Amino acid sequence: MRTEFLAKTLLVLACGLAGWPLAAQPVSPAAPKAEPQAAGEPGAERSVSDWLLRMHNASRKRAYVGTFVVSSGSGSLSSARIWHVCNGDQQMERVETLTGAPRSTFRRNDQVITFLPDSKVAQTERRESLGLFPNLLQTGDSSIPEFYGAKRVGSERVAGFDADVVRLVPKDKLRYGYRIWSEKKSGLVVKLQTLDTDGSVLEQAAFSELQLDAPVRMDKLAAMMGNTAGYRIEKVxxxxxxxxxxxxxxxxxxxxxxxxxxxxxxxxxxxxxxxxxxxxxxxxxxxxxxxxxxxxxxxxxxxxxxxxxxxxxxxxxxxxxxxxxxxxxxxxxxxxxxxxxxxxxxxxxxxxxxxx
CATH class of the missing domain: 3.30.200.100 (MucB/RseB, C-terminal domain)
Structure with missing residues (x-):
């Protein structure tokens, strides 16, 4: 159960932030880079859609390698190593669990393959994952501001990076709230907490170590993804x-x-x-x-x-x-x-x- 908990959270957070469900929506390479914002500057007054779109776009334009730790209020703790690279609309990622049963998941846009070394099984599928923020590029039709508010509540360092701390507050009791740490220069999410209706932390996901603009090669990840020798292929x-x-x-x-x-x-x-x-x-x-x-x-x-x-x-x-x-x-x-x-x-x- 703990392995599924980690796999679910990693694919929702890491892959979702990388923009898998929105791969068909191009991001202009000429888009200006975001600059650090102080508490009193205009960035502190961003709308909920502005904050989320900034976070989403950040990971679509950055390569990174990091160790990701997921914990719950009940005491479950799991971790994994993530390699992420992007090239235009092409997004690719490798997630290697460091705790629980061994598992390696590779994703290239909507193509997913999960290697299970203990059973020598490789599960392949096409997955239209919702990701973390599925409607971010549809801001004209988005109802997110109707049900959530956003406010910057401070700044902290996470994995060696200065980050804005943003609180997403639900406007009713049908949804949870979030506290998000967004790296100041890029907007990349480096830490996320899911909060219950009383504001207590239900789940936390964060990088304990992160290298931005890492030399991750898409062709190398693709070769690893395609190397199924010795594995029984199960197509889902x-x-x-x-x-x-x-x-x-x-x-x-x-x-x-x-x-x-x-x-x-x-x-x-x-x-x-x-x-x-x-x-x-x-x-x-x-x-x-x-x-x-x-x-x-x-x-x-x-x-x-x-x-x-x-x-x-x-x-x-x-x-x-x-x-x-x-x-x-x-x-x-x-x-x-x-x-x-x-x-x-x-x-x-x-x-x-x-x-x-």
């Missing part, structure tokens, strides 16, 4: 669909959360955490995964046939900031997963209905 096929086509709908919208995508996951893959790596291969005729986002937080609704041998425990579970709710409804097993408060998951579960 995710079939794109719509909830309506599968006979599902919501009775009412959950404020701020918009449907992003919908897939059929492989039979036997079950309902993992919202962004965890798949655990089994198979044909895409099993679990339905319907993904929603408010621009910052994401929620996945999983629907599968009820199996009494596997589906015995209803109710809530938590791992860091990730909450899950499972329940048996008629012939179905419903699981709602996301980095949101339990009442938000309950609202999704209550709104879900069979339309045919």
């Amino acid at each position: 096929e995710m079939q794109k669909t719509t909830a309506l086509a599968e006979g599902w709908s919501l009775k009412g919208a959950i404020p701020g959360f918009k449907p992003m995508s919908c897939f059929k996951r492989p039979t036997g893959a079950g309902a993992p955490s919202a962004d965890a790596a798949p655990v089994a291969a198979g044909k895409p005729d099993g679990t339905l995964q319907w993904i929603f986002s408010d621009g910052l937080a994401s929620v996945s609704v999983f629907v599968e046939d009820f199996d009494p041998a596997r589906h015995a425990h209803e109710g809530f579970m938590a791992m860091g900031a990730t909450q899950s709710l499972s329940q048996h409804v008629n012939d179905w097993w419903i699981t709602v997963v996301g980095e949101v408060p339990p009442q938000t998951l309950k609202a999704f579960a209550q709104a879900l209905e069979r339309s045919k």
Whole structure:
């Protein structure tokens, strides 16, 4: 479970900040570099969209290598080494776990391969990850400012870099808040805390060591990604669909959360955490995964046939900031997963209905 917790957080934070879901949106190489901002300067009054767009663009234009540590309020602690490089619209990354079961994940735009050395299995897939900030380049249509406010609350040093500390405050009880450390010169996120409705830290992810503009070579990472000798290849096929086509709908919208995508996951893959790596291969005729986002937080609704041998425990579970709710409804097993408060998951579960 701890390995999945790390994998999920790393792929959501590290890959999300690198702009994987927005790879088709070019960033002009002529864009001016951001300069350091003092507390009293105009940068301190940036809007929530301005702050987030700056953070997003920073990692799309920087190569870096660093050690990343993820911890939760419950005491779980995991770490990994990250190599990230970009070349225009091409984004590539390697994430190597340093704790728990060995795991190496490579990502080139929407292509993902995860090497599991203990079992000598390499899982390949195409993943339309939401990332951390999925709607950042759609600021004209973004509802983020309607549900979050942003304010600069100070500055600190993280991994040797001066950083602005920005607080993202939710305007209702349906979403968590965030405290983000953004490197002053570039805007790169170097530390992130997810805060519960009382302001307590649920989960923290931070670089303990970071080298910006590191000499990371994309061709070298690509060669490592393609070297599957000695591994059994498992291709995870995710079939794109719509909830309506599968006979599902919501009775009412959950404020701020918009449907992003919908897939059929492989039979036997079950309902993992919202962004965890798949655990089994198979044909895409099993679990339905319907993904929603408010621009910052994401929620996945999983629907599968009820199996009494596997589906015995209803109710809530938590791992860091990730909450899950499972329940048996008629012939179905419903699981709602996301980095949101339990009442938000309950609202999704209550709104879900069979339309045919």
